[in-house]
Amino acid sequence: MSTTILELIYMASAAGFILALKWMSSPATARRGVLAGEVGMLLAVVGTLLRFEVVDYTWIFAAFLLGSAIGVPLAYKMPMTAVPQRTAISHAFGALAAALIGVAEFYRVTPDRFTMAALSMEVLLGFLTFTASLMAFGKLQEILPTRPITYIGQNVVNLGVLGLAILLGMVLVFDPTQTWLFPVFSLLALTFGVMLIIPIGGADMPTVIALLNSYAGLSASAMGFALDNKLLIVAGALDGSSGFILAVIMCKAMNRSFANVLFGAFGQVQTGTAAKVEARPVRSASHEEAADILGSAQSVVIIPGYGMAVAQAQHKVRELYDSLTRRGVDVRFAIHPVAGRMPGHMNVLLAEANIPYDRLFEMDEINAEFAQVDVALVIGANDVVNPAARNDPASPIAGMPILNADHARTVMVIKRGMSVGFAGIDNELYTMDKTLMLFGDAKGFVAGIVKELSAVHA
Ligand code: NAP
Numbered sequence: 001m002s003t004t005i006l007e008l009i010y011m012a013s014a015a016g017f018i019l020a021l022k023w024m025s026s027p028a029t030a031r032r033g034v035l036a037g038e039v040g041m042l043l044a045v046v047g048t049l050l051r052f053e054v055v056d057y058t059w060i061f062a063a064f065l066l067g068s069a070i071g072v073p074l075a076y077k078m079p080m081t082a083v084p085q086r087t088a089i090s091h092a093f094g095a096l097a098a099a100l101i102g103v104a105e106f107y108r109v110t111p112d113r114f115t116m117a118a119l120s121m122e123v124l125l126g127f128l129t130f131t132a133s134l135m136a137f138g139k140l141q142e143i144l145p146t147r148p149i150t151y152i153g154q155n156v157v158n159l160g161v162l163g164l165a166i167l168l169g170m171v172l173v174f175d176p177t178q179t180w181l182f183p184v185f186s187l188l189a190l191t192f193g194v195m196l197i198i199p200i201g202g203a204d205m206p207t208v209i210a211l212l213n214s215y216a217g218l219s220a221s222a223m224g225f226a227l228d229n230k231l232l233i234v235a236g237a238l239d240g241s242s243g244f245i246l247a248v249i250m251c252k253a254m255n256r257s258f259a260n261v262l263f264g265a266f267g268q269v270q271t272g273t274a275a276k277v278e279a280r281p282v283r284s285a286s287h288e289e290a291a292d293i294l295g296s297a298q299s300v301v302i303i304p305g306y307g308m309a310v311a312q313a314q315h316k317v318r319e320l321y322d323s324l325t326r327r328g329v330d331v332r333f334a335i336h337p338v339a340g341r342m343p344g345h346m347n348v349l350l351a352e353a354n355i356p357y358d359r360l361f362e363m364d365e366i367n368a369e370f371a372q373v374d375v376a377l378v379i380g381a382n383d384v385v386n387p388a389a390r391n392d393p394a395s396p397i398a399g400m401p402i403l404n405a406d407h408a409r410t411v412m413v414i415k416r417g418m419s420v421g422f423a424g425i426d427n428e429l430y431t432m433d434k435t436l437m438l439f440g441d442a443k444g445f446v447a448g449i450v451k452e453l454s455a456v457h458a
Helices: 003-023 030-049 058-077 080-108 113-140 154-174 181-197 202-227 230-253 258-263 274-278 287-295 306-311 314-326 345-352 363-372 442-457
Strands: 299-304 330-335 360-362 375-379 410-415 435-439
Touching (some): 003 030, 030 230, 058 080, 113 202, 154 181, 202 230, 202 258, 287 435, 299 345, 314 442, 330 345, 330 363, 360 363, 410 442
Parallel strands (some): 299 330, 299 375, 375 410
């Protein structure tokens, strides 16, 4: 195929990736964004397969079959709530592929200095991302202990291993003929990936995955320089920068610094405040009472959280929305940036249930209005409405911005019991005088309310 046509295919592919990122930034255009990304990827694969360097398709076809045999069940079998670990395992594969291509390229030709610099970066980031992503997958899937494992001098040891790997990479840049150094360099990168994740707790893992996404992208970009492939440079840079921006957004939403995520030990279960909150009584209510209160309210703000995702209650929530709206109740949804287990988790679920986008409000848009809201209906959310973030400087979530559900006139919380959320701490919202606990599975309880509302209506 002529180089010009290939360049055009690659350019269209890069445009697909850029448009995908642009459109995915709003729920209204997100589906289009996914499609643009898919078309971009298809063009990238087709363009690459048509390159004149490809002399035999046998191995490519075998790899295609093997990859599909792993990828297709992975996509269908893993539930939405397991997306963070699914993302981690995909990064592990992607990063391994980039690193192995770097290794092959190193042994295929003796690289010049510039290529060697790109190869060193590619292999270092690729291998460390591979093992770090596998570790992150293991922790999120609870195959490995989720608690942070720390020891004195850990940061010094970790930085020492990374420093040594970088040093060897630089020596190779100046003298690529020292081939014996390359396996040591690779081994150090693999080891650093494991050591990087050991001190990080399960709660910080989704943020770390966003960061690993960034590393995998940078590795692919470096591969683009090593192989002189412009599309890889562009796609890798987009992946690298978007992963980094996402990690920053997540850190901000949880009020945590990068250094704290990477070197801290957040995520351990706190037992100190638990006793204090549990000792206080809670008021609970039935479907009928909840339906009565909601049906006579003027404004309701629904706050979905991880429990709604677990219960797959979004379609029932849509029915509740319809039922209340028909009665003239103003129903809005308040979305916390880290509600659930991945950024945009709630938006995806509510979009799936066709909740109108203009009813979804970001935390900053709606927080000041809670004082005028009749009912804040919390569905399976916990940490993102925990006033301890504001009131208790000793809390592990101190300073994290939360949704002001406690400012509403009445608060109703649907959850199965008094269990803690992701951060492992109790929630004083449940014991406030204005709070009614609606104990039950989110889907079942919302269905019960909808039934009551329609019975009253009929
Ligand atoms: P959460 O604090 O994890 O609480 C979820 C609550 O849902 C639990 O207390 C649980 O209580 C309840 N629940 C579970 N299954 C349920 C079911 N079937 N029906 C009804 N309730 C159910 O959730 P969140 O408020 O959404 O907060 C998210 C947390 O994840 C934050 O700490 C955030 O920092 C962290 N995080 C999020 C992201 C992200 O990108 N979204 C990334 C990293 C960390 P019961 O067991 O009593 O029912």
